[in-house]
Amino acid sequence: MARSCEIVLALLVAAAMASPLALAYDPSPLQDFCVADKASDVFVNGHVCKDPAQVTAGDFAFSGLQNAGDTANAFGSKVTLVNVGAVPGLNSLGVSMARLDLAPGGLNPPHTHPLATEVLTIVDGEMYVGFLATDGTLFARVLSKGDVFVFPKGLVHFEFNFGARPAVGIAGLSSQNPGLIRVADSLFGASPAINDEVLAKAFRIDAATVQRIKAQFATKK
Template structure:
């Protein structure tokens, strides 16, 4: 009977233990308003925590996402990002927010967020959106005002204005620092450059074409990251 009890306890432990390590730990305080200087604070997620007694409503506030941004650039787009860098109260909360402006025919090129999924909603215009999975399946949709589309974490995705007027979209991401890796910018604009012979073989292009691409994606590129 005793051995049966021990076996039952071990079985219960085996069932519950995986769940005990599957989630992030709970916060030990209400918030951690991020500051860039120590001020006798605690260093958390790349920033020091302000003394909670000194926090104000402005630490949790951001304005300007109603403003149309200049999209006069090579991509015809601009992203305004609300993160822990400009909303200190977001530090440690695991969320961020962005506004994307698109000129007619503007786009945000193929990229992925290594630390975040994203949900994108259209407030003006029409966008063609989509993502490609690791087995090369393309999920794509044309979305209009009031529609939303989800990009799973780590999946290559893009958005392009396919309407006849400028477009605006808002995005929520489940990380205060989602990271953004643009495929073309990263591959052809790395510093130092990747060996053109290697890229020529990988992309099945001649070396001259690769070198031309690398010249287009040098430090002068004005892709707006978020």
């Protein structure tokens, strides 16, 4: 009996110690929906819920993904993001999506989504896509219509269209607001600017080269 009591006590202690870890995760929704109230000036981790009596079907809808994005830019790419900013009804649901358009030779530059894993499906054309693991290993392949590729949360990844016709992809992301950090933009186009010496040493180039690169990104703003 004494042995059994010891085992039960050990299990209770283990469960108590595990509880704070479980509470560290985002809680599941506790109601049918929590539509974002964009008029509220209350700051929370996410968005304040709109009064349910004021919610309409339009809070859960978005129109426009059937339209090609404008790729007439330096990268030849356009991302149309459908996050909580576009669909208030996504608030607290932990998902969003995006359309990616790439012109021939177009690139969605190396970037990360700090808050989300991404699943990309090619709906037209071909893309060369890939991501970098934390040890520097590149996982990449060419995708055709109907192919799917996963970019793990927070890892640097890219999409490139080497074909002769436009390519289109639809992505699902595991956050209502996945976030976006473009690697080159964040380093060479930061405001205020990162010290030239820091970038020169990091990239093993001279300060004059850093300044020339910074000038390229300054023209994109």
